[in-house]
Amino acid sequence: MLAILVLSLLFASFGWLLGLSSKHLAVQGDPLPNKIDALLPQTQCGQCGYPGCRPYAEAIARGEADIDQCPPGGDACVQALAELLGREAKSVNPAFGTEKPPAVAFIDEPRCIGCALCLPACPVDAILGAPKFMHTVIASECTGCELCLPACPVDCIDMKPLAAQPDPWRAS
Amino acid sequence: MKHTLLILVSSMLVNNLVLVKFLGLCPFLGVSKRQETALGMGLATTFVLTLSSVLSHVAQTYLLVPLHAEYLRTIVFIVVIAVVVQFTEQVIRKTSPLLSQVLGIYLPLITTNCAVLGVALLNVQASHTIIESFMFGFGASLGFTLVLVLFAGIRERLEGADVPQPFRGSAIGLITAGLMSVAFMGFAGLIKS
């Protein structure tokens, strides 16, 4: 009886000490989402099920999302995430999509009716245009997220593969 | 002096926790993908294991025995370990958030790491003094850290190896651990306790 009493007291004091120390050692801010975000391809395509790369990064950091949900980043991105987080590398979950070669959206101007519906769909404001005017995609800003495709009522947007050949001459 | 040193070497190499006693395999396989991570986990475990083996010794001698409450030993030890782990986790989260993320669930799991409880119980079983308990815990955790880091080194290299598909991942990890264990048998008989 005495033993249990003493031990209970002891444990209670442990708890109290831990409570104190947790206050003392409280952590402000968490750099992890930033680090995860830095590895994501920033297409902001939402294929992972989150509205953009940053929210997905936060979800991974919270442990809600798995690391294999980013098709644009491909297996390389999963591997980088696995390395950062010390998890097993795997390939992209096909439920979220498949990796495609990098591409940019291109508006076929004769077909465009100037409806401006694609403008708000673009996560990086890469489409230039106004109602009743011709639209165009600023290729250097486009991330190839394909979010503008469903928005277009006349299907005038095509994805064109990006000639992303790295410049070999810079290597030497 | 010689005796305590022998305890250190024995618990570190000859009776290595992981490769000879097969304790603590969970973090051994779980946190051995990067050498840096492995070192972090090893140091955290070293801290926890050494401290808890001393504290559990204190609890045993000054609490359980006077109170005739040896039957509560396991519970008391677990609580002691849990406190130390919680404290360590808080410290790590404060000082190295990335490490705490990387160690992930394995850090709080040190609590239920059989190695920690195992060492505490082995200490009691061998009726070590407080110095001996310290040495035993310290040696065991150094041995743990050592093999964890070495194993992580091999696994890092194996990532580039052309391992047959069915053996990829944990399978080859376990085979490697087995072969490491075979190698550590070379230390068998070094110290007659």
Add this chain to the structure above:
Amino acid sequence: MTPDFLPPPDSSSRLMLTTPTKTVMVSVIMALMTGIMAQIWHGGPWVLIQCGLAAITALTAEATALILRGRPALPALMDGSAMVTAFLLGLSVPCLAPWWIITLGTLFAILLGKQVYGGLGHNPFNPAMVGYTILLISFPRQMTDWPVGHIPLDAVFRAILQGGENFRPDAVAMATPLDALRTGIFMRQTLPEASWTSAFVQGDGWINLGYLLGGLWLVKRKLADWRIPLSYLGALTGFALIFHWADAARYPDPGFHLLNGATMLGAFFIATDPVSAATTPRGRWIYGAGIGVLVYVIRTWGGYPDGVAFAVLLMNLSAPTLDHFTRPRAYGHSR
């Protein structure tokens, strides 16, 4: 994503200043010959039976594994690495050990030590030593029966074919000097015969000299690294010297260690296996020295008669970590 627009490498017109891997392996086997000669002279030609059994098993196992993986088997068989493994194992098991010992050992070596990791170049451990240590801890009795003296032919074949369970030659089980050393230390006895001369009583000395000769030839032809044998033998000698100097009655002189057991075979043919050794220059110094120290420790205080195999495996598993921490300072970098 790998860019594939680089022109393919041109090897046809490029310079070759090198001995191809295959030639290296063949040379290693050739270099073993002096030691094998000594072993035959000392213990009879039965060691060749073990080597032959090992070679057949090794090639079969390697071919099977490669075919199962759908890889071209012939080039890998021709590179000679399986043969080297087989020979090292064949030379390490007692020459009258039953056939299934060497077969099992070779299977472990090739399959578990090598093919499971992806074949030549991918294995972290020396395959022959994986096979040897597994045999040693599984069949300690068969693995330490080194027969001495003349053995009749029919007894030899009975021993190898039927196994030691049914028949034991009369002349077996004389303790090797290394055994005597360990027992002596634990019995706190003095060792009157534990000096380098004792090594020649049972022929270990000649065998070691044979391997030393072949090894030096390899090193001279730059087919084996010179740092590893040097630091290994250096560390072994150093440790032996220190302890011998401290208590000559209990710890034998360095010559005893250098000429007994598998010292030289290990130094030039096992520790120098580049695949499983450390790969940086500084790492190789540490790697070799580590083996030397461990060999001494295991021989002197450990539970096994010889420590070479364990020492090599233990340093094998440290090699990636050694490489990690001993990377040379690259040009234009400050550490």
Add this chain to the structure above:
Amino acid sequence: MSAGLVGSFPGGLVLEGHKSLSNQTPIRPAGLPARLIFPLRQRNGEDAPLRVSVGDHVLRGSLIAGGTHLMDPPIYASSSGQVMAFEDHDLPHPYGGSNRCVVIETDGQDESLPPLPLMDAETYSPESLLQRIHEAGIVGLGGAAFPTAAKWLKGEAAIHTLIVNGAECEPYITCDDLLLRERADEVLRGTMLLSRCLDCSTILIAVESDMPEAHRALLDTKTALGAQAAAIKIVQVPARYPAGGERQLIPMLTGREVPSGTVPAAIGILCQNVATVAAIYRSVIWGERLDSRIVTVTGDGVKTPQNLEVRLGTPLGFLIEQCGDYVTPDRQIKLGGPMMGHPVTRDTLPVTRSVNTILVTTTVGPTPTPQPCIRCGACVDVCPTRLLPQQLYWHAQARQLQATLDQHLFDCIECGCCDVVCPSHISLVHEFRQAKQTALARQQANERAAHARQRFEARQARKLREQQDRETAAQQRKSSLSQGASPKIQEALERARQKRASRHLPPASEDAS
């Protein structure tokens, strides 16, 4: 004879020179080909802007393209003729690929523009010299073709040491050897000119120990020039490949290493090839534009190996014809030496400023198939950059990009020593080039990603702001409505409400909008 050597470089190989193949006869001017081809690609990977159009008649010395900034040195026509077309041609570059080229059909007249205005060699300033180097289109003629003017300006430190590099370490190549034998005067005078302008304290000319004639010629000319050349030290370096690489030569001569990722100018050293120095001299004294260079045509696949003074843009095949054609039709052409040169399949490629050697070899035997790396470490012993090629290869094979970067992938100078000594016949340099490509691609993707992140975050912020604005606006409107700013509105609302009530209609939502 190794006076002045203070250091060494790690690794390297002593290679058989094969120099006597091509250094027995004097430099001969190559003829005038029917077509000249000028690739537009500059060293920084950008295309030089065109300055001519199809059909234009050009003279020798006419500006064809480029000249806009220091990394874009001008490209001049090397003979007179007509611009026929802008076509895509294969490029003489290790990374291959094809790009737009200007094709000129020569008219055989070889008329030239007057030379650049002469400079007074005694009174020029560093700025004017720099300007002249750029104007004359001078780039490093050792093989890298880095614009000389830009190289000079890259470091912040003042240049205190000038190294003129005549250490021609690759086997077969003899163009610098011959240049030094025949035109040591130009090289020495060019060196004096540069050093005076840079005001540097140490002036070194380095040749390899297996170039005794060139060394002799330099010493003789130095004696002839007398006191004004006294400050120049002529040094022989051991003939060990790649002693002529500037990152290897500099520690040998000065004991200092060039920090990773920088140029020698960062530590106050300027290293120039002998041919570059001679070209600078000619551009200053005679106003010459860089429209030709010395090219070694050599190897056992060509009948009379020799050094030719070649107009830039000359197709390779024309030069090989000049040297007595191929020995056998079954041959392989390499641009550059056997170590760092790169194979080309067609001989229609033009000579550019970076081509110093055309190596023609008869194909020997089948290509050995690469075997697994056994980590033997032979490559470590020869690596002049003290890398661990076997580890790099391991990581490159496993696509562990970060690990290859940690192993200093980008410090690899692609010298090829590791290739040559690999017992498993692995083409390590090829693997490393590929890994570099992948790393660059990754870097570009990262840059794009960072940019996209910025745009996304800006948009998020804007949307948030807009929503807040909308909310505050709505709030204001509501409050202004409820507080009844104007009694008239209140009355109107009241009337409307009564009207609606009398018609039993729900309030129309349009009203609110």
